[in-house]
Amino acid sequence: MPTNGAPTKITQGSQTKGGVGESTLRPDGTLKVTGEFAYSSDLWHEDMLWGQILRSTVAHAEIVSLDTSEALATPGVYAVMTYDDLPTDVKNYGLEIQDTPVLAHGKVRHHGEPVAIVAADHPETARRAAAKIKVEYRELPVITDESSATAPDAVLVHENRTDHHIGHVPHPNIVHRQPIVRGDAAAAAERADVIVKGEYTFGMQDQAFLGPESGLAVPEEDGGVHLYIATQWLHSDLRQIAPVLGLPPEKVRMTLAGVGGAFGGREDLSMQIHACLLALRTGKPVKIVYNRFESFFGHVHRHPAKLSYEHGATRDGKLTHVTCRIVLDGGAYASASPAVVGNAASLGIGPYAVDDVDIEAIALYTNNPPCGAMRGFGAVQACFAYEAQMDKVAEELGLDPVEFRQRNAMEQGTLLPTGQPVDSPAPVAELLRRVKAMPMPPERQWESSEGADVRQLPGGLSNTTHGEGVVRGVGYAVGIKNVGFSEGFDDYSTARVRLEAVAGEAVVTVHTAMAEVGQGGVTVHAQIARTELGVAQVTIHPANTEVGSAGSTSASRQTYVTGGAVKNACELVRERVLEIGRRKFGTYHPAWATAELLLEGGKVVTDGGEVLADLVDVLGEEAVEVEEEWRHRPTEPFDLRTGQGNGHVQYSFAAHRAVVEVDTELGLVKVIELACAQDVGKALNPLSVLGQIQGGTTQGLGIAVMEEIIVDPRTAKVKNPSFTDYLIPTILDTPTIPVDVLELADDHAPYGLRGVGEAPTLSSTPAVLAAIRAATGLELNRTPVRPEHLTGTA
């Protein structure tokens, strides 16, 4: 065989421009910078109506009466619907437990629960009509925390539960409980030289995606409906919507509209069913767009948590045992609470090797706002607490906090508390080493030739200090996040890939139902197709339900699972194309039968680099199309008593170093730098990987120093549902975020990649907290930290 001096081990696609590993640019970038990209709130239809939802003004009450007559008589109003107007016996929905009423039935369980819906010809008309609906409430006592939820005479948030968790929970106001017991923590505690106990509080965070919940439902001639929607998982929505409408799934068509961020907040339904109900009732297209106030009530939040930890260690710096109890507030409806419990428990001690552990995690039903998925999903709350504990133990032992972590860091092969071995690289100690080795920002970085630049100081342009009272602190943290859906869930994705010759050029079309929410999945799908099929021109088909499910855009799973499905479908297409080639041209060259064949640069080549045919000649008039489901390795549930089980697929690790400066007199914090080191297995698109790490880091910064939904403990009402009162980091609050990306392949995953998006949100928060503790000497057992916690005036 002639080799022409070409490498003999080139892998498929290594010669193709714009393939895996390159920082190709977003295919939707131009549309997004010109304002032409159609987000769900931008949609418009001839003759369209506007929908509005009336929400409860109290958290827990019986509905004594409901009068819609005045609203219905309002000029411009086309429909008003309540529970009584629901068309079928299916009146609830939910991700795992169908406990969430489409519209309240005789009772509301949290502040802001949907009670009635209105359609009118102008959004303001709809709002005013909704305000004319008269609801009389008889208030009930509110359940707001563990003690009120489990008191002997506690009112049940949900009476007559029949879900599959009720059999193993100690109280009906507990959604799910997951204990994990391995070894003998009590016996191990006897060996400990130091024991550190801590109680921690984690506030309620909002996803605060910028694109409001919105969509357009268009009634169709066959009695069905077409919903254009911003979501994280089209098929999960469809499964919940169709039964309520009384329609077969094929009559509910769903197309992904532009999604303005998600972060877990679009896993549950928001206005989907309401828009469809109004469209089917009025026979007109109905658009619903939440305003920001409503958005705070319209989606679940990150679970606030109370966490109790005990860590023990020997004098030489080895952990003897960890016990912990994590109480998550799930609010009024289950949402993703059971899975959040599983994550919090199984990842509850962090990326450390400890043989003797005793863990319990529960989620409560309360009358607080419902909580569910948010970036980090249960692992975030635990990381905040166990990393605070690691610092405290290190201090007790007189050890450097990084050194202490490294001595206990898990490695490949370490068993999780669930007994599951970590069977891919776990570079925990290495990530800590790397993040510590990054250069430090200069001292007194706020000094300039013209004196102090107040913009670089705590308090900023408020001009509260020129450096007086400002103390620097440095803190470290590391975390572990599972990738993909765990605990035995059938976490598959589907991809349809089509290869054909169009106008003399080979063209690939990739069609999946993957929700592009900003993460860049569409960019990566095109890269995968280029690499696998050696074709430059790739079209990404709009996501809809005409193709099989792609699973959720969450759990850091899309590049792994839908990316894996695209890769798999491309491989099947390649085999079919080579079959055609062998059939057509096999007799012309022996290599068709004997060599390993690749698709490169629009040609069929041998692994020696010899060109056998042009792809367009092989294809001719034929299009090759494959639609196939793809699965990662199966997982299994955690044992309900011991928590043992191979529940996870993959892990993602990140470490942070935070440098903060604190004005100790006013309690103002300026985060100077938030450096991150993360193992990504393989960076399919390095630019997008950095974007994920920096964005995730910033959301962790938000939890550390500003973000919290404040719920009044007496009334369970939300006090700050706006961007005026719920603050997220601005560009002034956010420091530079240098990133060191490590690529240790996970051999089980496509291209060796690891899910990237969530891990940086874990360790960012505790690193900032550690830095503030280092600067102030305060214990700081809650997050977010506000000025009053630093000045002793809380």
Place this chain on the structure above:
Amino acid sequence: MRVNLTVNGRPQEADDVWEGESLLYVLRERLGLPGSKNACEQGECGSCTVRLDGVPVCACLVAAGQAEGREVVTVEGLAEYARQRSSGDAGDTPDLAPIQQAFIDAGAVQCGFCTPGLLVAADEMLEHNPDPSDADIREALSGNLCRCTGYEKIMDAVRLAAARQQEAV
């Protein structure tokens, strides 16, 4: 009421405007220009930033009637606005304003919902401060929330646009 205004250089007329409508609503729902975004509608997020007689404002906080007879530039008109500013003819100049191209090239766009407001604000800053320090950029863009990027790539994009602008001079 009827509102007459100039949007992206074109005279526009909006009929049946209810007095309570914002400039943002008129742009998005009556004039077919949904590029300006509606993330908070209370002046906190900057996603609806447009230029009103040259000054960056939150279109959600401007009553539609206040825009009567005035000039508005939205993200949809940013490329043309930049082209005219550089006094070039339409000719063979690129389709995107330099700041738009820089946002794409630097990876400053993820979900993109904050992007239109940031582009208008950043373009306006570079107009009067062509060589901004990092602190200048942060100060100028502090009214524009982004939830995806952590702002690092946005900083890169503005630095890139400034550098390209310097080279071109």
